[in-house]
Amino acid sequence: xxxxxxxxxxxxxxxxxxxxxxxxxxxxxxxxxxxxxxxxxxxxxxxxxxxxxxxxxxxxxxxxxxxxxxxxxxxxxxxxxxxxxxxxxxxxxxxxxxxxxxxxxxxxxxxxxxxxxxxxxxxxxxxxxxxxxxxxxxxxxxxxxxxxxxxxxxxxxxxxxxxxxxxxxxxxxxxxxxxxxxxxxxxxxxxxxxxxxxxxxxxxxxxxxxxxxxxxxxxxxxxxxxxxxxxxxxxxxxxxxxxxxxxxxxxxxxxxxxxxxxxxxxxxxxxxxxxxxxxxxxxxxxxxxxxxxxxxxxxxxxxxxxxxxxxxxxxxxxxxxxxxxxxxxxxxxxxxxxxxxxxxxxxxxxxxxxxxxxxxxxxxxxxxxxxxxxxxxxxxxxxxxxxxxxxxxxxxxxxxxxxxxxxxxxxxxxxxxxx
Amino acid sequence: xxxxxxxxxxxxxxxxxxxxxxxxxxxxxxxxxxxxxxxxxxxxxxxxxxxxxxxxxxxxxxxxxxxxxxxxxxxxxxxxxxxxxxxxxxxxxxxxxxxxxxxxxxxxxxxxxxxxxxxxxxxxxxxxxxxxxxxxxxxxxxxxxxxxxxxxxxxxxxxxxxxxxxxxxxxxxxxxxxxxxxxxxxxxxxxxxxxxxxxxxxxxxxxxxxxxxxxxxxxxxxxxxxxxxxxxxxxxxxxxxxxxxxxxxxxxxxxxxxxxxxxxxxxxxxxxxxxxxxxxxxxxxxxxxxxxxxxxxxxxxxxxxxxxxxxxxxxxxxxxxxxxxxxxxxxxxxxxxxxxxxxxxxxxxxxxxxxxxxxxxxxxxxxxxxxxxxxxxxxxxxxxxxxxxxxxxxxxxxxxxxxxxxxxxxxxxxxxxxx
Numbered sequence: 001x002x003x004x005x006x007x008x009x010x011x012x013x014x015x016x017x018x019x020x021x022x023x024x025x026x027x028x029x030x031x032x033x034x035x036x037x038x039x040x041x042x043x044x045x046x047x048x049x050x051x052x053x054x055x056x057x058x059x060x061x062x063x064x065x066x067x068x069x070x071x072x073x074x075x076x077x078x079x080x081x082x083x084x085x086x087x088x089x090x091x092x093x094x095x096x097x098x099x100x101x102x103x104x105x106x107x108x109x110x111x112x113x114x115x116x117x118x119x120x121x122x123x124x125x126x127x128x129x130x131x132x133x134x135x136x137x138x139x140x141x142x143x144x145x146x147x148x149x150x151x152x153x154x155x156x157x158x159x160x161x162x163x164x165x166x167x168x169x170x171x172x173x174x175x176x177x178x179x180x181x182x183x184x185x186x187x188x189x190x191x192x193x194x195x196x197x198x199x200x201x202x203x204x205x206x207x208x209x210x211x212x213x214x215x216x217x218x219x220x221x222x223x224x225x226x227x228x229x230x231x232x233x234x235x236x237x238x239x240x241x242x243x244x245x246x247x248x249x250x251x252x253x254x255x256x257x258x259x260x261x262x263x264x265x266x267x268x269x270x271x272x273x274x275x276x277x278x279x280x281x282x283x284x285x286x287x288x289x290x291x292x293x294x295x296x297x298x299x300x301x302x303x304x305x306x307x308x309x310x311x312x313x314x315x316x317x318x319x320x321x322x323x324x325x326x327x328x329x330x331x332x333x334x335x336x337x338x339x340x341x342x343x344x345x346x347x348x349x350x351x352x353x354x355x356x357x358x359x360x361x362x363x364x365x366x367x368x369x370x371x372x373x374x375x376x377x378x379x380x381x382x383x384x385x386x387x388x389x390x391x392x393x394x395x396x397x398x399x400x401x402x403x404x405x406x407x408x409x410x411x412x413x414x415x416x417x418x419x
Numbered sequence: 420x421x422x423x424x425x426x427x428x429x430x431x432x433x434x435x436x437x438x439x440x441x442x443x444x445x446x447x448x449x450x451x452x453x454x455x456x457x458x459x460x461x462x463x464x465x466x467x468x469x470x471x472x473x474x475x476x477x478x479x480x481x482x483x484x485x486x487x488x489x490x491x492x493x494x495x496x497x498x499x500x501x502x503x504x505x506x507x508x509x510x511x512x513x514x515x516x517x518x519x520x521x522x523x524x525x526x527x528x529x530x531x532x533x534x535x536x537x538x539x540x541x542x543x544x545x546x547x548x549x550x551x552x553x554x555x556x557x558x559x560x561x562x563x564x565x566x567x568x569x570x571x572x573x574x575x576x577x578x579x580x581x582x583x584x585x586x587x588x589x590x591x592x593x594x595x596x597x598x599x600x601x602x603x604x605x606x607x608x609x610x611x612x613x614x615x616x617x618x619x620x621x622x623x624x625x626x627x628x629x630x631x632x633x634x635x636x637x638x639x640x641x642x643x644x645x646x647x648x649x650x651x652x653x654x655x656x657x658x659x660x661x662x663x664x665x666x667x668x669x670x671x672x673x674x675x676x677x678x679x680x681x682x683x684x685x686x687x688x689x690x691x692x693x694x695x696x697x698x699x700x701x702x703x704x705x706x707x708x709x710x711x712x713x714x715x716x717x718x719x720x721x722x723x724x725x726x727x728x729x730x731x732x733x734x735x736x737x738x739x740x741x742x743x744x745x746x747x748x749x750x751x752x753x754x755x756x757x758x759x760x761x762x763x764x765x766x767x768x769x770x771x772x773x774x775x776x777x778x779x780x781x782x783x784x785x786x787x788x789x790x791x792x793x794x795x796x797x798x799x800x801x802x803x804x805x806x807x808x809x810x811x812x813x814x815x816x817x818x819x820x821x822x823x824x825x826x827x828x829x830x831x832x833x834x835x836x837x838x
Contacts, residue, residue, distance in 0.1 A: 011825035018581070037616075075458045082716070093530070099715055106712055107709075107712050108764045108767050109674050109768055110737070110742070110764045110768075111673070111674060111675060112674050113743055114743065134752075134756075135753060135755055135756055137756060137771075138711060138712075140753055141756070141764070144745055144746055144748040144756075144760070145746060147748055147750075148746035148748045149746075151751045169752070169753065170753055171751070172752045172753055175751055224615040247666070247725060253528075254530070254677025255526060255528045256530060257529060266716035266717070269716060269719065270715075270717070270719045270720065271533060272720070272724070273720025273722075273723055274723050282724065283723070283725050284496050284705070285666060285720065287704070292526070292557060293557075295827065296498070296608075296685070296689075297681070297684055297688060297689060298685070298688045299827050299830070300688065300825075300827055301692025301702050301704065301826075302826075304692055304693050304700055304825070305691070305700060306665060306692075306701060306704075306828035308665060309704075324533065325564055327564060327566075327568075331553075331562075331566075331591050332591055332594055333553075333591045334553055334554060334559055334587050334588065334591055336554055337553075337554055337563075340556060340560055340838060341563070343457055344529070345532060345560070345564075346529050349529075351834055351838065352830075356838060358833055359829045359830040371787065405719045406719075406723070407720075407721075407723035408718050408722070408778075410715065410722070410781065411718070411771075411775050411778040414774040414777055414778060415774040416700040418770050418773065419758045419761060419762070419770065
């Protein structure tokens with residue numbers, strides 16, 4: 001279960017007027033229209049069978065290899081890696097997560113390549129190349145590297161491709177008889193984690209895919225039945241106050257959210273930093289922090305720096321973490337720290353989050369809070385879909401194309417010219 | 420060698436006037452005055468013998484333990500951990516770096532505590548508690564935990580303290596006959612990496628401390644001889660354009676800078692997010708990225724989102740990394756990616772950085788560039804001191820106290836009330 005609490009409009013004397021019922025209805029209608037028009041295919045993903053079925057089939061066919069798998073190496077960057085990484089880091093404590101090392105080849109940094117492949121032997125490894133077209137320069141270069149280094153065309157069962165139907169990479173895979181799974185149509189990288197892009201690696205790792213999709217599906221249905229209007233209100237607040245609050249901080253109180261933070265940053269930055277239909281550069285800047293550790297890095301700026309940020313707190317209920325505890329260990333001269341003795345670190349962390357949130361609210365800074373009751377497939381599915389839907393809603397009000405990324409094309413052309 | 424190139428003022432048609440010689444002189448004078456007044460002790464650190472001597476002495480006295488050391492566990496948060504972590508991540512490729520695992524206990528997250536201490540036995544470990552006062556709640560709680568869990572008062576040689584002279588923690592250490600090293604006077608956490616806070620752990624790991632300090636010292640001397648005026652110009656640009664460019668992005672093109680990025684974020688955010696002498700909330704917001712990977716996450720927002728960011732590129736010269744190479748492996752249908760075949764990944768990464776910088780400059784966004792010839796102790800000393808000095812310069816123009824952090828106190832009081 002995930003609970004959403006929205007205090008954004010309650011910012012003391014400078015309270016913002018709540019959006020009218022009419023504004024909510026309009027935004028809702030625009031999103032429904034966008035969904036029906038299939039402007040982005042991600043809306044369909046929780047309801048589609050093809051993705052999970054394709055993955056299931058792959059797993060059936062490669063049972064033998066997968067039963068002895070030690071390393072799963074994902075070769076892909078941005079939307080092809082961030083979602084899978086985020087979900088695995090949130091869920092890797094689950095007992096059914098298989099003992100397979102998940103590694104990523106996504107960086108052209110020579111140091112990283114060598115480190116990622118240390119100790120990797122082809123015999124117990126699967127290399128998964130993920131790219132919509134296959135022509136992303138990092139992905140194609142790293143794919144060529146492992147193809148050559150491990151002579152993968154002689155070990156074809158250790159290689160699989162996830163790519164768009166009809167892409168050059170799919171053609172290559174078919175020509176070379178390499179296993180290849182389609183990405184659902186019309187789904188951009190940063191919205192693709194619930195397609196085969198995320199589902200295949202997560203299924204191989206042993207996660208419960210139906211529950212992950214169910215969490216997303218239930219949330220979408222609930223949104224369609226107008227039971228999640230907090231999302232509309234939040235989107236309107238963020239988009240309409242964008243000049244006053246151009247920066248949105250996600251303050252996540254668990255290191256389990258480390259990679260989810262990175263997924264959020266890409267989703268928010270790449271979707272919302274755009275030229276709008278009037279030719280104006282618009283956008284909201286994401287920043288992602290981990291509590292309590294970043295209270296010692298960023299909190300001062302939030303409380304006393306320019307008031308240009310909204311803060312979203314993301315928490316887990318930690319009632320099951322009674323251990324480790326802070327022992328009842330008294331240190332002379334340090335008696336002022338004894339008030340936490342005999343409590344669990346989990347309780348301390350929860351209280352730190354509340355104290356920090358109150359400090360920030362006290363300054364009149366807009367906050368909201370997302371509480372995850374338990375990190376499991378279903379709650380993670382909900383969380384993912386919540387942020388995707390929120391991004392779509394904000395994009396609608398900003399009057400931009402949320403799903404493209406034309407601003408990175410110039411660099412690609414320039415790079416080619418340089419060579 | 421570190422080279423600084425400042426293109427900040429060259430932003431096409433909207434060029435900013437260069438600061439007058441008078442403005443440079445004034446800022447220079449203010450910094451010299453601040454240094455002389457000892458308003459913050461960090462200016463002294465590259466010139467002081469006491470810190471390195473104290474650490475050397477500790478190492479001499481504990482030779483035997485250190486010769487068999489496997490784990491160095493730093494218990495400290497924010498300024499007590501970020502600097503050491505940053506330097507170790509930048510330099511851990513050096514051949515004289517000893518084979519000792521450096522671990523950090525800095526997070527109250529139950530999952531992290533258990534993970535950090537996995538496989539740690541007291542016999543071949545040193546626990547280093549670092550805190551100015553000792554009363555930081557994370558540090559004291561984690562210190563109590565290891566004191567009790569490993570019964571450290573019966574293994575005193577496996578425990579050492581770094582703290583302010585006269586602090587409650589120093590008193591406790593003396594009372595309990597635990598080794599204790601002072602932090603140089605009047606040095607705040609985020610400016611303390613060149614004091615015993617960073618020097619002791621880095622010395623234990625085998626790094627060349629004199630060269631590290633020499634890099635900082637040379638840079639400071641050069642600044643005092645007015646040979647580094649680029650720093651004054653940059654500070655004036657950033658501080659004076661703060662309404663137009665409230666966000667400063669550090670775009671580091673190597674994963675070696677991952678933890679340096681986090682150090683920079685704390686330094687910038689906590690130093691510059693302040694209430695100025697007129698009672699106004701001011702500040703500049705830091706964001707730190709890793710290239711090329713974050714080109715697939717954040718670049719779109721930089722190029723086509725609101726023009727509210729300056730971008731500093733941080734690079735290493737990679738002429739020595741001819742391996743690994745992208746093999747001359749041709750993939751049918753993917754011929755468009757063949758232009759990088761037969762070049763090193765290092766060259767690809769360098770070219771990606773240049774192409775990205777040109778893309779950003781092309782949009783009229785202010786950029787500057789820092790090129791590190793080789794990651795070694797001396798260049799890292801320069802880099803650290805450069806950013807500290809830049810922070811001081813910006814703080815001067817913003818008319819704030821760069822060295823305190825009053826905005827986090829309310830949360831500490833609230834936390835205590837909650838218990």
